[in-house]
Amino acid sequence: NFADAYQIDKEGKSAYDINSDNGTIQMVSADLSKRETVCTGIRFPVAMAFNREGDLFCTEQEGATWLPNGNPLDELLHIPLDGSGPNNKPSTKRHFGFPPRHPRHNPDVIDEPSTFDYAPQHQSTCGMVFNEPVNGGPVFGPESWAGDAIVCGESRGKLWRTKLVRTPSGYVATSQLFACLQMLTVDACVAPDGDLIVACHSGPPDWGTGPTGIGKLFRIQMEQPEAARPVATWAEGPQEIRIAFDHPLDVTELRQLTERIRIEHGEYVRAGDRFENLMPPYAAVQAQLIKPRFALPVTGTSVTSDMRTLIINTAPMRSNDYFAVTVPMQSELDVDFALHGVEARWTPAKGNPTPAWSGWLPHADLTVAKAMLAASAGHEALWTALEQPGTLTLRSKLNLHNILRPAIQPGASIDYEWPAEEAIVTFGSDHGIVLQASRATDASQPVTEIAVVCDQSNVEWQLATFRTSADVTDPVDVVVAMRTGDGTIPRLTASVQTNEDSSLRPLQLHRFLLPWVDVNTKSDSTTFAEFPKIAELEGGSWARGRKVFRSEAASCYKCHSVGSGGARIGPDLVNLVHRDFASVMRDVANPSFGINPDYIGHVIALNDGRVLTGVLQTDGDQLLLGDEKGTVTKLSKSDIESMAASKT
Incomplete structure (x- = not known):
């Protein structure tokens, strides 16, 4: 009986029979x-x-x-x-x-x-x-x-x-x-x-x-097979969201994107909420509707040079919420994500010229991650690198609460207590692994290291296992390191069992939290008010930085301004104070990694035979082309024979 499952009689006895055909x-x-x-x-x-x-x-x-x-x-x-x-x-x-x-x-x-x-x-x-x-x-x-x-x-x-x-x-x-x-x-x-x-x-x-x-x-029907469709959305860091697409984005749709993107977050926030017109008649649904939703400020946008990944810079994200992003393109795009996943870093072995790679994965199991990111161009470099000599390090927080305990509906309770539950987590690999696990159950207490048992009896498949309570809500910090480099992508699996059932089960995506997420942070109007101090900038000199910015050696000022009144060839850098240190350093070291969609480079062939490259802006009826030296060339539309967006 789907409405009276236990079939309890007046004496409080259950007539439910697990050997019957009902519910099978x-x-x-x-x-x-x-x-x-x-x-x-x-x-x-x-x-x-x-x-x-x-x-x-x-x-x-x-x-x-x-x-x-x-x-x-x-x-x-x-x-x-x-x-x-x-x-x-x-x-x-x-x-x-x-x-x-x-x-x-x-x-x-x-x-x-x-x-x-x-x-x-x-x-x-x-x-x-x-x-x-x-x-x-x-x-x-x-x-x-x-x-x-x-x-x-x-x-x-x-x-x-x-x-x-x-x-x-x-x-x-x-x-x-x-x-x-x-x-x-x-x-x-x-x-x-x-x-x-x-x-x-x-x-x-x-x-x-x-x-x-x-x-x-x-x-x-699918009418435009070559249109860019989202394949994955994730938090690359506390202040950066990425959306990977299966095809290159249309440059013409990305103008003034920073001002037009909308992001909301909250416990019950999901993509497409604004389209809902059907509301099931339950108190739980009404509770969802009155739960607060918060706006997440957007501080900047850029796209990777292959136009396949949109990068959105935001105020810090810390609370373990769901985030819904609306991107206004030809037709508005709605996607959502939570702060789930694994932080991955691959470093090449000495003498290996393959570039290092760092980024996000949805799961520690590399087969799962690769399948879910099959159309993400930004991850292709990782799959290639994993075949080369180096070291892969994964970091995450594992939510092991209630592995085999059904969730209880909000506002409800059960009339009994569960026996103690232990989670037994096993990582396995064909390349050998080193596993570290720890848990902090109280902010005032030191972190507790969790014992890891390694099984290397089978050289072709090595295991690392730890066990811990599944009755507490505090996550377990895990670090997994492994060698790579025999011409194939290494296998790495993650599974869980409990003290009550030895059957191996997979760890689902929501069990992995990004290592920087604070599970105790609640969504409220002050969640994003405080910016963390940046150790690398402590003791820095604003005056010295300004001097470098305006020097001929750096020539930053020729293309960029900080506030009003400066050059317009490149983006105004006034919003960099809202960015995280790592992403700013990445853009300085590799300017082509993320390109502001309002400053896409173009290759322009003129009627007189000249070919110019630079960033194209408009000034009334004239076009202004600024090159890498800070030189601005004024053009009329009649001067142009052809024009195409540059990939760098």
Whole structure:
């Protein structure tokens, strides 16, 4: 019974029977002669489908309205068909949390975590289809979307594209919202011509106008295959957001971008919130709507020289919120991200001329990271470098709270206490690894080092393991270092098990927090008021800096101004005080890395045969071309034979 899971009678006894067919997925033989239970604890599955690997997935709707910890979020579940249960016992079945484990009513189960949660609460995941060709036709959308799960959120009119990456311990998923509809979005399928056909129902959530109501079919087409589409969004640092695109951006759409970008953050903030017109009738949804949303100031923008990555400089981000970014281009683009991920740094071995690389990864498992960043041009240098001699160092904070404990709906409580839970985290690699783990449970206490056990008995696959309490909310700081360089990208995996269940499970993306995130910082109006002191600038001389800026040797003043009244060939540098030290130093050392979209270089061929390069500005009807020496050439449009944006 999806509304009364434990079926408790007047005497307080539960009639729930885990051996019944209710709340299970059944596998029926081809000749219909027999059937068997595949799993239990399923509440309201609407869609089931096999991916290209032959693995079964299903959508599962939240149940916390009926039980405080009974599937608080809508889920995508991976349903293993190998017969393995908790503690790898074939005699037990995996239980997916409805009803959840209870010391009296349901004591002998382990609540299986989901593969992906669709949040905030009350999305009502319904239809799902894997994005595969039909009758030899194309997939829906760009080729990089092939094989992804397209999931429908019925109650709020959502369509997500969920990428699933298989690991030895299970699937890791990431998801991107790509459409918001104004009707209840029930199901979708890929047509033979590659279009997406979406079935919608009329009326309000949850159930609309019922079985006699009018529905509609919509066709979603990709009209511009070469248009730049976002493939990943992340925080590169406390004051820098990056959005990677699968194709080069259109230069003409990037003018005055700093003034036009909008960023909001908060606990329930997501991309596309402004398009929502369907509100499920639940108190939890009303609580989400009145939760504060905060604006994050934008201090600058630039694009990489290949025009594939947009860089947004912001006020400091510290709170563990979700951030939604609206980028006004030809059609406004909405993306979101949280401060999740891994800080990566690769340094070449002595004598190796390959440049060092540093940046963000979504996960410590390199197979997962590479699959999720397949269309990110800025990460291609890392995959090449990992084949060369050097050292890769990963840093992150691991959130290990409640590994096998279902979340409790906000404002609710349960009438029992869980036994102590320990998380056992294992990193494995074919290149040998060094692992450090520590935890600070109190700001007034010193950091506690966590013992790491290394297993090098198998030289081809070495393990490093630590165990710690999963009952506390404080994350574990981890540093993983490994040698690279045998012509292949090294394998690195990350998995978790607990003291109650030895089965290995993957660490999902939300378990990784960036190392600079303060998990205790709350979102409020003062969160971004204080800028941290920069050690490298302590004791610096403003007067000496001004002297260098205006010197002939540096010649900065010929192109840039600091405030009004200076040169206009390059960007005004007055906003650099809002940037972080590392990104400013990067732009000084490598000016071509990030190019301000208002100062894109151009190559101009003139009618008289001359070819000029520089930054193009307008002054009334005239064009002003400023070159690297600070010289400004005045041009008329009639003087120009051809003009193209430069890549440097």
